[in-house]
Amino acid sequence: MYIIPNGDDFVENIKTAYRSHTCGELRMAQVGQSVTLAGFLENFREVGAGLGFAVLRDFYGTTQVVCETEEMVKTFKAINKESTVQVTGTVRERDSKNPKLPTGDIEVVPTAVAVLGKCRHNELPFPVNRSREADEAARLKYRYLDLRNPDVKKNILLRAQVVAALRASMIDHGFLEITTPILTASSPEGARDYLVPSRKHPGKFYALPQAPQQFKQLLMASGFDKYFQIAPCFRDEDARGDRSPGEFYQLDREMAFAGQEDVFAVLEDVLPPVFAKYGAYDTASSAPFVRIPYAESMEKYGSDKPDLRIDLTVSDATGLLSDCGFEPFAGNTVKAVVVSDFAGTRKQIDKLCADVEVQAGNKAYWFRLDENGELVGGISKFLQEKKEAVIDALSLTPGCFVGLSAGKLGAAQKTAGVLVKTMGAFCPNHFKKEQYAFCWIVDFPMYEIGEESGALEFCHNPFSMPSGGLEVLKKAANGAVDPLTITADQYDLVCNGVELSSGAVRNHDPEIMVEAFQLVGLGEEDVKAKFPAMYNAFTYGAPPHAGIAPGVDRMVMLLAGEDSIREIIPFPMNKNAQDLMMDAPGVVTQAQLDELHIRVTETEE
RNA sequence: GGCGCGGUAGUUCAGUUGGUUAGAAUGCCGGCCUGUCACGCCGGAGGUCGUGGGUUCAAGUCCCAUCCGCGUCGCCA
Numbered sequence: 109m110y111i112i113p114n115g116d117d118f119v120e121n122i123k124t125a126y127r128s129h130t131c132g133e134l135r136m137a138q139v140g141q142s143v144t145l146a147g148f149l150e151n152f153r154e155v156g157a158g159l160g161f162a163v164l165r166d167f168y169g170t171t172q173v174v175c176e177t178e179e180m181v182k183t184f185k186a187i188n189k190e191s192t193v194q195v196t197g198t199v200r201e202r203d204s205k206n207p208k209l210p211t212g213d214i215e216v217v218p219t220a221v222a223v224l225g226k227c228r229h230n231e232l233p234f235p236v237n238r239s240r241e242a243d244e245a246a247r248l249k250y251r252y253l254d255l256r257n258p259d260v261k262k263n264i265l266l267r268a269q270v271v272a273a274l275r276a277s278m279i280d281h282g283f284l285e286i287t288t289p290i291l292t293a294s295s296p297e298g299a300r301d302y303l304v305p306s307r308k309h310p311g312k313f314y315a316l317p318q319a320p321q322q323f324k325q326l327l328m329a330s331g332f333d334k335y336f337q338i339a340p341c342f343r344d345e346d347a348r349g350d351r352s353p354g355e356f357y358q359l360d361r362e363m364a365f366a367g368q369e370d371v372f373a374v375l376e377d378v379l380p381p382v383f384a385k386y387g388a389y390d391t392a393s394s395a396p397f398v399r400i401p402y403a404e405s406m407e408k409y410g411s412d413k414p415d416l417r418i419d420l421t422v423s424d425a426t427g428l429l430s431d432c433g434f435e436p437f438a439g440n441t442v443k444a445v446v447v448s449d450f451a452g453t454r455k456q457i458d459k460l461c462a463d464v465e466v467q468a469g470n471k472a473y474w475f476r477l478d479e480n481g482e483l484v485g486g487i488s489k490f491l492q493e494k495k496e497a498v499i500d501a502l503s504l505t506p507g508c509f510v511g512l513s514a515g516k517l518g519a520a521q522k523t524a525g526v527l528v529k530t531m532g533a534f535c536p537n538h539f540k541k542e543q544y545a546f547c548w549i550v551d552f553p554m555y556e557i558g559e560e561s562g563a564l565e566f567c568h569n570p571f572s573m574p575s576g577g578l579e580v581l582k583k584a585a586n587g588a589v590d591p592l593t594i595t596a597d598q599y600d601l602v603c604n605g606v607e608l609s610s611g612a613v614r615n616h617d618p619e620i621m622v623e624a625f626q627l628v629g630l631g632e633e634d635v636k637a638k639f640p641a642m643y644n645a646f647t648y649g650a651p652p653h654a655g656i657a658p659g660v661d662r663m664v665m666l667l668a669g670e671d672s673i674r675e676i677i678p679f680p681m682n683k684n685a686q687d688l689m690m691d692a693p694g695v696v697t698q699a700q701l702d703e704l705h706i707r708v709t710e711t712e713e
Numbered sequence: 714g715g716c717g718c719g720g721u722a723g724u725u726c727a728g729u730u731g732g733u734u735a736g737a738a739u740g741c742c743g744g745c746c747u748g749u750c751a752c753g754c755c756g757g758a759g760g761u762c763g764u765g766g767g768u769u770c771a772a773g774u775c776c777c778a779u780c781c782g783c784g785u786c787g788c789c790a
Contacts, residue, residue: 156747231723298790569790
């Protein structure tokens with residue numbers, strides 16, 4: 109048994125052709141034994157004419173090797189750092205122990221040293237043990253050196269453990285792991301596809317799946333009951349700090365003869381133990397997670413992904429402030445975020461409001477009720493006449509800060525939501541950071557008026573079952589029901605303000621599908637053309653089914669407490685969707701292009 | 714595609730109002746050091762100041778263009 113870097117116990121025989129023990133393994137119990145270690149030469153410290161200390165690092169840890177002869181010192185001095193080295197010697201108790209190291213009680217006195225893989229570079233692109241401080245492009249290009257850093261490697265290890273735990277739990281819950289095709293058909297909905305040219309079919313293309321959406325629904329139609337997959341998904345969209353370009357992984361799930369609560373119950377059972385065990389914080393919400401209807405979430409938190417660790421909420425101040433004489437409020441929706449016991453300075457307030465404006469794209473306004481009960485600062489001069497009403501309506505107490513937003517409903521809500529998160533991040537007394545706070549956002553609208561088209565469009569995805577089914581769609585078609593009020597049995601799982609996953613009760617009935625499409629001006633032919641396999645399959649009878657797909661990368665990111673998605677991906681691409689290490693995308697030979705029937709034209713810059 | 718920040722030694726950074734030979738730390742090379750663990754001390758080497766153009770007696774510094782990196786908005790059923 110030995111200890112792997114994050115403290116989990118493994119039982120395994122780690123003796124290999126090149127070593128008897130790992131570099132993280134030796135303790136006082138092995139003193140006196142002859143051992144062989146193999147690892148990377150992390151450092152060599154020469155502290156005297158015939159005394160030096162080498163540090164050997166492998167996956168499991170580091171061990172000190174002590175050189176007590178001039179010859180041995182010379183041997184190690186001649187080896188470039190980061191070379192792989194095999195050391196045979198005797199384990200000895202240290203004269204001066206290092207309590208900071210698991211192996212700090214012992215050292216190895218070498219009798220034989222062999223270089224297994226020579227590092228040809230005596231200057232590295234960055235110091236391995238401080239690679240996180242290096243330029244990110246260099247880290248990505250030399251990712252194999254970056255990953256030697258235990259502080260970088262630990263996130264990849266965490267990812268492996270989280271995936272293993274999720275997989276075990278899913279199997280435990282009766283789910284069957286089924287892989288679905290990577291080379292498949294382009295889907296007309298959603299994100300931009302990655303296309304793969306077909307050699308055998310000139311001019312035709314495969315697409316990499318944006319998600320196994322249709323396949324998992326077809327599995328339900330095929331009679332499988334509970335499916336899951338750690339599924340690679342491909343979308344050709346621009347990157348973000350929390351969104352890798354190109355590809356990512358989902359814990360994809362689907363259940364037959366099941367509804368929303370069945371899907372919730374499984375994740376509420378699967379996720380909290382994983383988060384509590386592997387997360388940076390010990391506390392995770394337990395079942396049932398709070399359910400918040402979409403409309404309520406937008407009104408109360410100004411976001412469809414609220415961070416429930418923040419105890420601030422949005423109040424409506426439209427009637428109260430829209431006629432206070434402050435021009436930007438006139439005729440607009442006005443939202444207020446009241447922050448009690450606010451201790452920020454004037455300068456900090458300006459900075460906070462500027463941050464909100466940058467993020468929300470809308471101006472934020474403010475005033476305070478000072479310790480003497482006076483309205484001061486910001487736009488307070490417009491409020492003096494209705495001071496008592498304002499204090500009463502917003503339940504202000506001395507020391508309160510009030511952040512404000514104004515505009516059309518959506519813009520005012522969104523800006524207020526940014527205010528909530530910004531003020532929360534600034535005020536520790538309103539932000540209980542050390543926990544994982546989950547919630548379900550439910551009852552998403554089925555339709556919306558498209559900003560560009562001005563016409564009715566699907567709000568999220570057309571696969572979702574409208575609440576009320578065929579009946580409500582028919583009423584909407586007759587004009588008896590406003591289609592904008594129709595909600596879908598669709599849900600998001602949100603944790604700490606991060607959208608972890610989207611899911612839905614699917615529309616498994618071809619008749620309802622067609623009706624749903626007709627509301628946005630499409631018909632049966634469009635459904636058949638867009639989703640032929642699913643539509644056909646459903647005409648042979650499909651079980652009602654529902655599912656969800658939490659993003660593995662984002663989950664690991666939350667658990668690791670990292671702000672960049674690249675820190676939890678073994679070989680990430682940069683912002684421009686390039687793999688700097690592999691030099692991808694790259695040019696290919698003319699012969700390859702010919703075989704694929706592709707002619708590359710001059711690209712326009 | 715828009716906006717913001719950045720690019721100076723192998724690495725991380727400083728560089729004033731445009732003004733002498735562009736600095737520091739770390740790493741590297743050499744020397745000293747017998748218990749270090751970010752070892753310490755002494756010395757040395759190391760620069761296309763992202764690239765191109767311009768203004769100027771003089772540009773790392775000012776102007777224009779461009780490339781690259783990160784963040785953010787658009788985008789992500």
